[in-house]
Structure formats: structure tokens, C-alpha cells
Amino acid sequence: MNATYNFENKIALVTGGSRGIGRGIVKQLSQAGCRVFFTYKNSKTSADELVDECKNYKGDVTAYYCDHSKFDSIDELYDLLQKEGPIDYLINNAGITKDKPLYKLNTEDILSVLQINLVSSIYICKKFIRHLLVTKGSIINISSVAGITGIAGQTNYASSKGGLNAFTKSLSKELGRSGVRVNTIAPGYINTDMTSKFSKEHIKQTCKSISLNRFGEAEEVAKTALFLLSSESAYITGQTIIVDGGLI
Numbered sequence: 001m002n003a004t005y006n007f008e009n010k011i012a013l014v015t016g017g018s019r020g021i022g023r024g025i026v027k028q029l030s031q032a033g034c035r036v037f038f039t040y041k042n043s044k045t046s047a048d049e050l051v052d053e054c055k056n057y058k059g060d061v062t063a064y065y066c067d068h069s070k071f072d073s074i075d076e077l078y079d080l081l082q083k084e085g086p087i088d089y090l091i092n093n094a095g096i097t098k099d100k101p102l103y104k105l106n107t108e109d110i111l112s113v114l115q116i117n118l119v120s121s122i123y124i125c126k127k128f129i130r131h132l133l134v135t136k137g138s139i140i141n142i143s144s145v146a147g148i149t150g151i152a153g154q155t156n157y158a159s160s161k162g163g164l165n166a167f168t169k170s171l172s173k174e175l176g177r178s179g180v181r182v183n184t185i186a187p188g189y190i191n192t193d194m195t196s197k198f199s200k201e202h203i204k205q206t207c208k209s210i211s212l213n214r215f216g217e218a219e220e221v222a223k224t225a226l227f228l229l230s231s232e233s234a235y236i237t238g239q240t241i242i243v244d245g246g247l248i
């Protein structure tokens with residue numbers, strides 16, 4: 001239970017809330033009293049379970065289908081949320097990987113990763129900026145250490161996440177004077193479905209390069225998100241906060 005913050009009377013939109021890091025953020029926001037809307041695409045059962053679980057917490061939680069690879073789907077989401085009042089917080093979390101060496105990536109592998117991870121996040125910010133200007137809210141983009149250091153086999157993914165870091169920096173400069181803060185969280189290796197395909201040996205080898213010698217948990221990233229949304233971080237904007245256990 002996150003008892004540190006009080007987000008009562010606040011509204012958040014979390015993209016890709018059905019699993020992993022997004023799910024952790026939805027739960028903690030709801031525990032802190034925030035009204036949360038989150039999107040899912042394929043994991044409807046998991047999204048419904050999360051909505052049920054959050055009935056035990058203070059903030060109402062609603063799940064919306066949205067395919068972040070399609071502008072039309074985001075437009076529909078925007079129209080639905082118009083009825084709910086301006087949002088205070090936007091957390092762009094939905095993301096995918098299609099890892100292969102560059103010479104093996106086909107056009108779809110490149111475009112889909114850039115579209116969902118980067119272009120869709122920019123488009124959602126563009127749509128919801130008018131809400132955030134009213135509420136003087138806060139945006140978090142979830143990028144990755146891959147966007148800072150680069151990772152072999154992730155040229156498409158690292159490009160999308162590096163782009164997100166640069167987008168955050170630029171947007172924070174546009175919106176700072178309006179009282180809207182924009183930050184990025186760059187996680188290292190976190191235990192979610194995204195990393196569950198790693199072999200035991202690969203995990204063991206990877207942990208050797210992490211100071212804390214383990215993968216992180218979605219809840220640990222979520223705690224950073226709540227800090228960045230809260231007034232405790234009122235003087236932080238345009239930053240990429242690395243949550244990687246000392247990987248880089």
C-alpha cells in the first residue's frame with residue numbers, strides 16, 4: 001500500500017496499464033486516492049482483474065481499450081476522456097520490443113517499435129496538453145537505459161527510447177512556464193513479461209553488471225513515478241531519472 005502520497009481529486013491516464021510497470025503505477029496511484037484511467041490492448045482479462053483489485057483502494061480505476069499503434073484509437077480514447085474532466089497526470093508507459101541485430105530487422109520491426117514507443121507518446125502528449133495546461137499537471141514518459149547507453153540487438157528500441165528522452169527535454173522547455181512538468185524514467189532491467197523470456201543464464205550474466213546484483217521490480221519504478229508526479233518533486237522537470245540498480 002502506498003501511503004506516502006495523497007492524490008485525492010486528481011485524475012491520471014496511464015498507457016499500457018494492464019501488465020508490468022504500468023500496472024504497478026496504476027495500483028500505487030489508486031492506493032494514493034487518484035482516479036485512474038489506463039489503457040490495454042491484448043490483455044483484457046488482466047485489465048479487468050486490475051480494475052477489480054483496485055476496488056479495494058481509494059481511487060476509482062477504469063480500463064479502456066486503446067491500440068497505441070493507431071492514431072484513430074488514441075483519438076477515440078481522447079474523446080472518451082473528454083467527458084471525465086481534465087487529467088492531471090499523463091504516464092506514457094505502453095511499449096514493445098522487437099529485438100534483433102539491425103540486418104535482421106524488417107521494416108515492420110522498425111516502424112512498429114518507433115510508432116508505439118515514441119510516436120504514439122508524442123501524439124498523446126499533443127492531444128492531452130490542453131488538459132495539462134488547465135490542471136498544471138505533470139507528464140512522465142517511460143523510456144529505458146537502452147536510450148542512453150545503446151544496447152546491441154536493440155537499435156530500433158534504443159532509438160525509440162532515446163527519442164523519448166529528447167522529446168521530454170524539449171517539451172519540458174516548452175511547458176515549464178505554464179507550470180507543467182515533464183520527466184522521463186529510464187528503467188534498467190525490471191522483472192516483467194518483457195524480461196521474462198530471458199534465459200536463467202542470461203539473467204545471471206546480466207546481474208553481474210548491475211551493482212545491486214538483481215533485476216528491479218515494477219513497484220520500484222512505480223514509486224519513482226509517484227514521487228515525480230507529486231509536489232515533492234515540484235522543482236524537477238526535463239530530467240531522465242534512471243532506475244536501474246546501478247547498471248550504468
Ligand code: NAP
Nearest residue numbers: 016018019020021040041042043068094095144190192194
Ligand atoms: P510489459 O510487461 O510487456 O507490458 C507492456 C504494456 O504495454 C502492457 O500493458 C501492454 O498492454 C501495453 N502495450 C503494448 N503495446 C500496446 C499497444 N499497441 N496498445 C496499447 N497497449 C500496448 O512491459 P513492461 O516491462 O511493463 O514495460 C513498460 C514500459 O517500460 C515500456 O515502455 C518498456 O519499454 C519500459 N521498460 C521496461 C523495462 C523492463 O526491463 N521491463 C526496462 C526499461 C524500460 P496489453 O498487454 O494489454 O496489450
